[in-house]
Amino acid sequence: MAKPNINILITDDHPFFRSAIASILSLQIYVNEIFEAGTGVECLDQLDKHSVDVVLLDINMPDIDGIECLKRIKANRENATHKQVKVIVLTQHSDAKFYRALMSMGAKGYLLKSTTEDQFISDFERVVFDDESVLSSELNLDEKRAENNQDELFTPREREILVLIIAEVSVQEIAKRLYISTHTPFIIIASPFCIKRTKRVWLD
Numbered sequence: 637m638a639k640p641n642i643n644i645l646i647t648d649d650h651p652f653f654r655s656a657i658a659s660i661l662s663l664q665i666y667v668n669e670i671f672e673a674g675t676g677v678e679c680l681d682q683l684d685k686h687s688v689d690v691v692l693l694d695i696n697m698p699d700i701d702g703i704e705c706l707k708r709i710k711a712n713r714e715n716a717t718h719k720q721v722k723v724i725v726l727t728q729h730s731d732a733k734f735y736r737a738l739m740s741m742g743a744k745g746y747l748l749k750s751t752t753e754d755q756f757i758s759d760f761e762r763v764v765f766d767d768e769s770v771l772s773s774e775l776n777l778d779e780k781r782a783e784n785n786q787d788e789l790f791t792p793r794e795r796e797i798l799v800l801i802i803a804e805v806s807v808q809e810i811a812k813r814l815y816i817s818t819h820t821p822f823i824i825i826a827s828p829f830c831i832k833r834t835k836r837v838w839l840d
Contacts, residue, residue: 639666639765642689646672647679647705648726649697653749657692657726660753661760676700680708688721690764693743695727695734695803702727703738703803704813710742724763730775737799740792745770 644661646654651674658670671686673679677699679691691709695702706723724745725738735746745763747756751772762768793814800810811818 639761641666641668642764643669643671643687645679645682645686645688645691646670647674647676647691647697647702648694649674660756664757674698676702676705676708679705683709683721690760691721691723692726693723695725695729695738701803701805703741703799703805706738706741706743707813722763724760724770730772731802732775733799733802735771735775737795737802739769739771740795741799744768746772746775748772748774750774 644667646657646661648654648657654672654674658672661667661670669686671682671688673682675698679693682688683691693702693705697705700708702725706725709721709723722744723742724747725735725743726747726749727734728749729735730748739746744767745759747759747770751759751774755773759770759772762770796814797810800813805813807818810816
């Protein structure tokens with residue numbers, strides 16, 4: 637069965653890396669158009685201008701990072717240009733806290749930049765055409781299973797605050813992004829319940 641044609645938006649602040657990924661994807665017969673963005677703001681702007689099926693998203697970028705960019709894409713799902721887009725995080729970060737949080741926020745895939753070309757295409761196609769949620773095979777499977785078992789330990793708000801803290805976002809910026817008081821992150825993270833649950837995830 638022939639795969640449908642798709643449009644892809646590659647978002648990464650390194651032009652050479654964007655070009656390399658674009659070259660790999662352009663060889664696939666199902667790829668219609670490839671757009672590029674060097675920042676999170678450019679990514680959102682491109683989504684408003686073009687019909688995009690898949691976004692490849694880095695985490696560390698100028699202006700807004702991949703975490704905030706993913707949040708805004710999800711928040712704009714009612715927008716016709718954003719509604720069906722699938723987001724695949726493509727990053728160098730293998731930290732379990734990142735992939736667990738980003739997948740829970742709506743990413744369909746979390747792939748490492750160190751992956752091979754063949755594995756990248758295989759994982760990409762599983763997300764896009766088989767509608768699977770895919771984690772890079774290079775991530776530690778035992779760690780992934782352990783992390784998945786911790787999903788029920790945190791509320792959605794706690795997970796959202798924790799992932800921003802891990803990304804070294806300031807308390808003031810967290811409050812601004814989540815529309816909360818600057819005191820809220822301290823109250824949540826400092827609560828005995830959250831401390832106990834965090835130790836179970838990070839220290840066990």
